[in-house]
Amino acid sequence: MSFMETSGQRRFAEYRAPIDNTTSWRSRAMGVDPLLAHCFSVTARCGCFMQAARRLNIKAIQLRKQLAQLEKQLRCTLFSPSDNGLVLSRDGLQLQSQLIALAHELDLPVIEQPLIRLAVEESILHDILGRDLVALLRRNASVRLDIISLDSELSLQAISADVVVWLAGADSPLPGPSFATSEPRPLARLDYLPHIAKRYSRVAARPDNLDDLADFLLVQWRHDRQIDSFRPWNNLVEQRLAGVVQLHSYGLMLEMVRCSACIGLLPGYMHRFDRGLLGLPGLFSQPMQRQVWMAVNAQSSGDEQVQMIAQLIQHAFDERREWFEA
Incomplete structure (x- = not known):
């Protein structure tokens, strides 16, 4: 055997085929639990643990545990912290690309919400x-x-x-x-009272009876016109020849009471919802419920x-x- 043959054989023996990284990640991706794969894919898309947890309807700490379990299984780090949120590491990018390619084969869970x-x-x-x-x-x-x-x-x-x-x-x-x-x-059970904004209602000038309402603008949500139990208030509004605003929007009616020195009929709890509003009890003898x-x-x-x-x-x-x- 010549030196050249011996050397060539030695070189051949020492040769190793390069690792096919794509094949390696494909096999690793195929071995990932579908639930963990789904958690990883959603997190990769969202770039944020909190948003991904919301999307998955689980707590963020539970999502972190599942991703940590996946990293332990794959023996790599899948995410890198960044000022702009979560960024996939090199291994994370490899896994993401393989999961996208294998999505149909892995039958990743897509849970349709009713x-x-x-x-x-x-x-x-x-x-x-x-x-x-x-x-x-x-x-x-x-x-x-x-x-x-x-x-x-x-x-x-x-x-x-x-x-x-x-x-x-x-x-x-x-x-x-x-x-x-x-x-x-x-x-x-809701009790309804006329309400006014506190900033427009000094104690000395606060209306104590129906006659006192003559100097105030009344605002009515048109929805309330057909409510039989609101008849005392509706009769008052209908008798007005001036100083009445009719609205189709509840939110706008409430805003006018807050900001325009108007008086409107609102639920008795309104002072708890908005501390700037004040109920005016005692104006009507008949309860409105x-x-x-x-x-x-x-x-x-x-x-x-x-x-x-x-x-x-x-x-x-x-x-x-x-x-x-x-």
Whole structure:
């Protein structure tokens, strides 16, 4: 055997094929648990632990634990901290590209959220439930929620929803939704009073009787014109030849009371919702009351997400129980 042959054989023996990194990451990606892969993919898209946790509807600390479990399994670091949020490391980019390519093979979970239709009387949505619904959406960015504002008896009769919250008489839920529901649940009884902004109401000039209202501009939400229990207030407004504003928007009516020295009919809890507003009791001898009712669509009452929304609404009223006490 010549020196050249021996040397060539030695060189051949020492040769090693380069590692196919793509093949390596493909096999590693295929071995990843689909749930962990889904958590990683969402986090990579969001670039933020908090937003990814909202999208997945889990707590951020739980998401971090799952990603730490994935990094331990793959023996690498997948994310690098950055001033602009989370950035994928080199290994993270490799895993992301392979997961995208293998998405159909791995059958990564895509959990379709059911569409929940929530119909709420406009003033209740604005004053009581708005903040709790915002808190829900902050926690769960994957929810599918259709919120319908009810501003008349006609709209209540026309809609179809999974959960309905409406105002009716103090002793009866009628008129209520036109579709089959669970037994209506009373949530709170509301007393209504004329209200004025505190900054426009000095104690010495505060109206004590109906005659004193002659010097004030009255504002009325047109929705209230058909409410039988509001007849004392509606009669007063109808008798006015001047100094009356009729509005189709509850929010705008409330803003006019706050900022325009107007007097408007509002729920008795309003001073708790807005400390700048003041109720004017004793102007009317006849009480003006309504009851808040809630019902769940009979066809979707067993749905977990529907029950979650109903419980959120009940909790919102329970938390504000003192708002509704005389």
